[in-house]
Amino acid sequence: MSVSGFSETEALPSRRLTRAIVDLGRLQDNVRAVRAWIGPNVALMAVIKAGGYGHGAVPVARAALEAGARWLGVACVDEGLALRVAGIMAPILVLGHAATAEVSSAVQGRLTLTLGTVTQCEALAAAARASHTPVTVHLKIDTGMGRFGILPEQIFKVASILRATPSIVMEGCFTHLARGEEEPSRATNAQLEVFEQALRDLRREGIDPPVLHAANSGATLISPRAHYSLVRTGLLLYGYRPDPTVAPGLALAPVMELHSALVRVETLPAGTRIGYGHTHMLAEATRVGLVPIGYADGLPRAISGVGYLVVGGRRTPIIGRVSMDQCSLDLNDVPGAKEGDPVCVMGEQGSANVWADDLAAWAGTVSYEILCGISLRVPRHYR
DSSP states (O other), X not given: OEESTTOSOOSSOOOOSSEEEEOHHHHHHHHHHHHXXXXXXXXXXXXXXXXXXXXXXXXXXXXXXXXTOOEEXXXXXXXXXXXXXXXXXXXXXXXXXXXXXXXXXXXXXXXXXXXXXXXXXXXXXXXXXXXXXXXXXXXXXXXXXXXXXXXXXXXXXXXXXXXTOTTEEEEEEEEOOTTTTSSSOHHHHHHHHHHHHHHHHHHHTTOOOSEEEEEOHHHHHHOGGGOTTEEEESGGGGTOOSXXXXXXXXXXXXXXXXXXXXXXXXXXXXXXXXXXXXXXXXXXXXXXEEESOOTTTTOOGGGTXXXXXXXTTEEEEXXXXXXXXXXXXXXXXXXXXXTTOEEEEEEEETTEEEOHHHHHHHHTSOHHHHHHTSOTTSOEEEO
């Protein structure tokens, strides 16, 4: 099956040389590995926000559910509704803020909403009373992230609103860990202490949500205390660890590969300057290869002059600046390279490889950003 961008209904599959290969079998293996890791008494939420971290939300959601995920996590209402339109009926939690204007469509789409501010709680209560329609929610507690979430001292106010609004169904309660990938982490344990105190406060107010969760991918891997009844796992399912320096613990395989090809190979004389800004000058006659992939496709401009792609089974350096649509390689160490030869941007070729962790290290960022940054114009091919 060939998919252009995230659509599964393209009449003409893209024939572009630059394309992503998404291995749904590997994703399912990763799902099964995480399920075995957390044990039978903890449910798995597959986090598929941002188009399934760039892999394609609908194919990823279906594959993850088939492999045993029970929940899906998205960032916004529109992401959740897109899954419903695709016929996916599993429980979906909107992890981010939902505006009052979105509540009606969210309820019609049977999405579970996150309550994260007192103002939002008041607005949702008013909407629920006016519509006489039950709204299922998870209450998010800000235990130290400093972002979206009810502050612990606001618990009692929120509890009074919930008690007065029976049409708000309090299904779950959760928090988000700021340093969940670190081991050992006093900060994580401190956040869990605050979370558990908030749960005790809620229970004293007569509110006892059955679904509790705190673990992101990092804490799923290294903090069993944070597992509760559900873990929210994103990056692990796509084959990466939040902190590549932490021992893996379980076997994972990267799900996405990114490939292209050489479209021009020329020997340029010493002194030739390459690309925008002339940031690279050839010290000697050099065979220079051109690859039709650039930062508009998701290859970070920040790896200009420091990153590598793989040609002929060897890592070859990027020279000059990565531009919007293309980049240049020094092919002197790959003397047989010619136009049309495959280029591995992310994945394996022969004995050499480049993965999202490598691209992230060269760009000074994280693998999350690399995966999510692979743009819609790169066709996805699923296997």
